[in-house]
Amino acid sequence: MSNHPDSVVRAHVEAHRSDFLDDLGEWLRIPSVSADPDRAGDVRRSAEWLAAALTATGFPVAEVWESDGLPAVFAEWPSGEPGAPTVLIYGHHDVQPAAVEDGWDTDPFEPAVRDGRMYARGAADDKGQVFFHTLGVRAHLAATGRTAPAVNLKLLIEGEEESGSPNFSALLRAHADRLACDAVIVSDTGMWAEDTPTVCTGMRGLTDCQIDLYGPGRDIHSGSFGGAVPNPATEAARLAAALHDDDRRVTVPGFYDGVVELTDRERELFAELPFDEAAWLRTAHSTAALGESGFTTLERVWARPTAEVNGIHGGYGGPGGKTIVPASAQLKLSFRLVAGQDAEKVQQAVRDWVAARLPAGIRHEIRFHGATRPCLTPLDHPALQSVVRAMGRAFGQEIRFTREGGSGPAADLQDVLGVPVLFLGISVPSDGWHSANEKVELDLLLKGAETAAHLWDDLARNWHPGAE
Amino acid sequence: MSNHPDSVVRAHVEAHRSDFLDDLGEWLRIPSVSADPDRAGDVRRSAEWLAAALTATGFPVAEVWESDGLPAVFAEWPSGEPGAPTVLIYGHHDVQPAAVEDGWDTDPFEPAVRDGRMYARGAADDKGQVFFHTLGVRAHLAATGRTAPAVNLKLLIEGEEESGSPNFSALLRAHADRLACDAVIVSDTGMWAEDTPTVCTGMRGLTDCQIDLYGPGRDIHSGSFGGAVPNPATEAARLAAALHDDDRRVTVPGFYDGVVELTDRERELFAELPFDEAAWLRTAHSTAALGESGFTTLERVWARPTAEVNGIHGGYGGPGGKTIVPASAQLKLSFRLVAGQDAEKVQQAVRDWVAARLPAGIRHEIRFHGATRPCLTPLDHPALQSVVRAMGRAFGQEIRFTREGGSGPAADLQDVLGVPVLFLGISVPSDGWHSANEKVELDLLLKGAETAAHLWDDLARNWHPGAE
Numbered sequence: 001m002s003n004h005p006d007s008v009v010r011a012h013v014e015a016h017r018s019d020f021l022d023d024l025g026e027w028l029r030i031p032s033v034s035a036d037p038d039r040a041g042d043v044r045r046s047a048e049w050l051a052a053a054l055t056a057t058g059f060p061v062a063e064v065w066e067s068d069g070l071p072a073v074f075a076e077w078p079s080g081e082p083g084a085p086t087v088l089i090y091g092h093h094d095v096q097p098a099a100v101e102d103g104w105d106t107d108p109f110e111p112a113v114r115d116g117r118m119y120a121r122g123a124a125d126d127k128g129q130v131f132f133h134t135l136g137v138r139a140h141l142a143a144t145g146r147t148a149p150a151v152n153l154k155l156l157i158e159g160e161e162e163s164g165s166p167n168f169s170a171l172l173r174a175h176a177d178r179l180a181c182d183a184v185i186v187s188d189t190g191m192w193a194e195d196t197p198t199v200c201t202g203m204r205g206l207t208d209c210q211i212d213l214y215g216p217g218r219d220i221h222s223g224s225f226g227g228a229v230p231n232p233a234t235e236a237a238r239l240a241a242a243l244h245d246d247d248r249r250v251t252v253p254g255f256y257d258g259v260v261e262l263t264d265r266e267r268e269l270f271a272e273l274p275f276d277e278a279a280w281l282r283t284a285h286s287t288a289a290l291g292e293s294g295f296t297t298l299e300r301v302w303a304r305p306t307a308e309v310n311g312i313h314g315g316y317g318g319p320g321g322k323t324i325v326p327a328s329a330q331l332k333l334s335f336r337l338v339a340g341q342d343a344e345k346v347q348q349a350v351r352d353w354v355a356a357r358l359p360a361g362i363r364h365e366i367r368f369h370g371a372t373r374p375c376l377t378p379l380d381h382p383a384l385q386s387v388v389r390a391m392g393r394a395f396g397q398e399i400r401f402t403r404e405g406g407s408g409p410a411a412d413l414q415d416v417l418g419v420p421v422l423f424l425g426i427s428v429p430s431d432g433w434h435s436a437n438e439k440v441e442l443d444l445l446l447k448g449a450e451t452a453a454h455l456w457d458d459l460a461r462n463w464h465p466g467a468e
Numbered sequence: 469m470s471n472h473p474d475s476v477v478r479a480h481v482e483a484h485r486s487d488f489l490d491d492l493g494e495w496l497r498i499p500s501v502s503a504d505p506d507r508a509g510d511v512r513r514s515a516e517w518l519a520a521a522l523t524a525t526g527f528p529v530a531e532v533w534e535s536d537g538l539p540a541v542f543a544e545w546p547s548g549e550p551g552a553p554t555v556l557i558y559g560h561h562d563v564q565p566a567a568v569e570d571g572w573d574t575d576p577f578e579p580a581v582r583d584g585r586m587y588a589r590g591a592a593d594d595k596g597q598v599f600f601h602t603l604g605v606r607a608h609l610a611a612t613g614r615t616a617p618a619v620n621l622k623l624l625i626e627g628e629e630e631s632g633s634p635n636f637s638a639l640l641r642a643h644a645d646r647l648a649c650d651a652v653i654v655s656d657t658g659m660w661a662e663d664t665p666t667v668c669t670g671m672r673g674l675t676d677c678q679i680d681l682y683g684p685g686r687d688i689h690s691g692s693f694g695g696a697v698p699n700p701a702t703e704a705a706r707l708a709a710a711l712h713d714d715d716r717r718v719t720v721p722g723f724y725d726g727v728v729e730l731t732d733r734e735r736e737l738f739a740e741l742p743f744d745e746a747a748w749l750r751t752a753h754s755t756a757a758l759g760e761s762g763f764t765t766l767e768r769v770w771a772r773p774t775a776e777v778n779g780i781h782g783g784y785g786g787p788g789g790k791t792i793v794p795a796s797a798q799l800k801l802s803f804r805l806v807a808g809q810d811a812e813k814v815q816q817a818v819r820d821w822v823a824a825r826l827p828a829g830i831r832h833e834i835r836f837h838g839a840t841r842p843c844l845t846p847l848d849h850p851a852l853q854s855v856v857r858a859m860g861r862a863f864g865q866e867i868r869f870t871r872e873g874g875s876g877p878a879a880d881l882q883d884v885l886g887v888p889v890l891f892l893g894i895s896v897p898s899d900g901w902h903s904a905n906e907k908v909e910l911d912l913l914l915k916g917a918e919t920a921a922h923l924w925d926d927l928a929r930n931w932h933p934g935a936e
Contacts, residue, residue, distance in 0.1 A: 223874025227774025237708030288829025306695025311783030361756025406691025
């Protein structure tokens with residue numbers, strides 16, 4: 001056996017593969033469904049199981065943290081090296097609901113290994129991707145001969161992610177001192193494909209609102225009054241329609257202010273991905289692409305801010321016709337935000353735009369439901385480069401870049417802790433998150449462990465947070 | 469007492485006022501609510517009561533006509549004069565539901581006379597306005613010394629008008645030969661106000677449709693797909709918004725083809741009406757007027773074709789937000805038509821317009837729910853001039869002109885019988901049609917009888933339908 005660190009890491013991972021999968025299987029048997037109040041005890045049992053497993057891995061600190069909802073797990077393993085960077089790994093130990101009746105081939109809470117895959121609820125989302133870090137840190141110690149990791153390692157594994165993380169922000173604020181770090185590594189995402197390892201460099205932000213429009217005091221007769229008084233359903237439609245111009249650009253003045261535009265290099269890298277638009281359209285259950293002129297589909301969902309009509313309702317919706325001018329209408333809009341946009345400024349811009357467009361005789365109310373900020377790591381960020389190198393060593397392939405069109409708790413981590421957020425995920429689109437027969441590819445899971453093993457060493461050598 | 473016909477008519481009406489009101493009261497006690505299946509026997513009893521009353525008035529033919537729904541009443545009184553015009557009076561003997569609990573001061577089916585008004589369900593809509601013809605034709609005979617009316621009189625009084633006249637068109641077609649006439653006089657409308665007697669010269673037509681738009685095969689995640697595939701709620705909104713330009717003119721190409729424009733004289737006459745926009749807005753439960761540029765509110769509702777969004781529904785409508793691109797959306801549109809427009813051509817224009825505006829990836833279905841044609845009698849039509857003269861004699865005032873923005877079975881009469889439709893109504897806006905405390909002004913009711921008495925003689929003298 002070679003003494004090259006990559007060989008040592010691989011040998012360690014291979015040697016412990018069987019025990020690692022047995023342990024993961026044990027955790028997956030705990031049905032930690034956060035959405036089901038009857039499973040609250042299982043979510044707690046899952047947290048306790050994980051804390052014990054982290055202790056067994058060597059973490060000197062491993063605690064179950066209470067929240068106003070379901071418990072999270074915190075663990076910490078100081079490096080002992082002065083000046084070492086501190087990294088916080090984020091993941092979650094709760095899972096989506098699952099039942100054999102939903103179309104599973106085997107019991108979702110009885111892990112089954114077939115054809116190099118482990119099938120179970122949570123195998124990829126997110127227990128597998130949390131648990132590879134236990135194997136990764138042991139491989140890192142084996143390869144470096146250290147007794148503690150080269151970086152100060154922290155883990156925060158929440159228990160309510162599948163229920164929308166209602167208490168996560170409060171938990172972060174309550175423990176901000178113990179969570180202090182130089183970067184967060186989110187271990188709850190995926191790669192482009194089995195044969196195309198990638199690193200996600202950002203997620204879009206989100207803010208959404210409800211606009212209620214009020215016209216006549218009650219539904220009125222369209223024969224007697226139609227065409228002579230304002231119609232709130234028409235005005236809701238005019239707002240929704242005016243959101244985009246014919247190039248499908250958002251028309252709200254100031255909406256694009258500050259947007260960090262894609263660099264030519266990023267566009268080239270996106271374009272190099274083996275994107276099959278027909279296959280993508282199938283996953284979108286759609287038959288045609290449509291979006292902002294001048295951008296590709298991937299650019300539109302990953303890197304462009306968008307406005308979407310999530311719902312529009314006004315007037316009669318039953319069978320046949322009813323010749324009324326309706327009394328009210330409602331519009332639900334969401335805005336995906338990218339780096340450089342300020343959610344509060346976007347909200348104000350939308351408020352102003354709505355108020356300026358409505359005619360006399362239409363009263364309106366607009367309520368925003370909060371905001372999730374976008375996050376984006378520049379391609380030349382040294383910690384991101386470490387992730388790319390670590391993945392490259394594990395996968396033996398060029399690592400490409402993706403982004404995530406959705407929005408998530410990563411933004412809370414970035415905001416509350418005030419540090420960059422990186423993404424390390426080995427799941428692939430076929431893993432079936434939230435669906436029947438969720439699985440994880442065992443080879444990729446072990447490559448995740450290898451990546452983590454390389455990453456701590458690379459970060460300690462190459463990243464000096466204070467010096468940026 | 470003067471022998472001038474006007475004096476004889478007035479004297480006859482005054483002399484029989486008490487009996488007439490007693491008889492009307494008896495009819496109003498029959499709760500002929502067509503919408504209530506439990507009242508079907510009362511609707512039949514109402515028809516039988518009316519047929520007997522018409523026989524007692526002198527009509528040699530008075531029959532209850534069966535339909536696939538509730539019965540109508542037909543009566544006929546030939547003039548005996550060769551070449552006399554034939555006039556068909558239209559009205560209805562069914563009424564809207566009513567109950568004391570709805571806010572009536574007295575039992576809606578126990579007529580109460582207070583302050584010169586008779587309060588009862590159907591007093592104005594439409595039993596009172598049907599029944600004044602019995603008094604009118606007797607006064608006509610008294611004033612002319614005739615034993616039969618000067619015109620061939622027919623009555624068709626339907627029993628399902630308040631339920632949307634579902635079997636009326638079929639009834640007309642089944643009996644078209646017996647209903648043959650030179651003009652229809654609709655006795656189911658109103659006047660501008662107590663002190664402003666008017667004749668309605670037309671009603672708008674109507675056609676309405678439902679447009680279903682289909683996008684993704686299911687609701688999809690707006691983070692993963694939003695901004696890159698077409699959104700059917702957005703497209704429904706874009707259609708609804710594009711219906712009108714910023715001048716609130718309908719943009720569908722060809723929509724205005726053939727529209728009979730208002731003449732300068734008609735616009736002058738409308739403008740002379742004592743229109744109080746603030747009061748009108750209160751009846752519209754609205755706080756501002758809005759409509760096609762270049763037209764007044766009255767012109768907009770009476771004489772301009774319009775497009776209205778009766779309903780728009782797509783995507784999420786529950787509490788909070790849901791970040792989806794919805795799978796489908798639905799739009800319900802109605803179009804009010806004026807003379808000169810062809811409903812089928814408008815329908816085809818809308819179909820073409822919708823199909824041309826939707827992007828790839830949005831499938832649509834459009835269904836029209838039928839069409840009611842507009843009707844309009846030119847101000848110089850000799851039969852209309854007879855109505856105006858007859859009203860003028862009864863009211864002793866200048867008679868002004870209105871139109872009706874709504875649409876109704878008048879159009880069926882015009883279409884099936886192929887003759888002009890005139891309107892003779894003495895109800896006023898305060899009569900409370902379809903509301904609690906419906907009433908009719910007794911003075912106006914008797915003036916209606918006087919108008920009818922004058923009208924038959926005037927028509928026989930001045931109108932020669934074949935000679936137009």
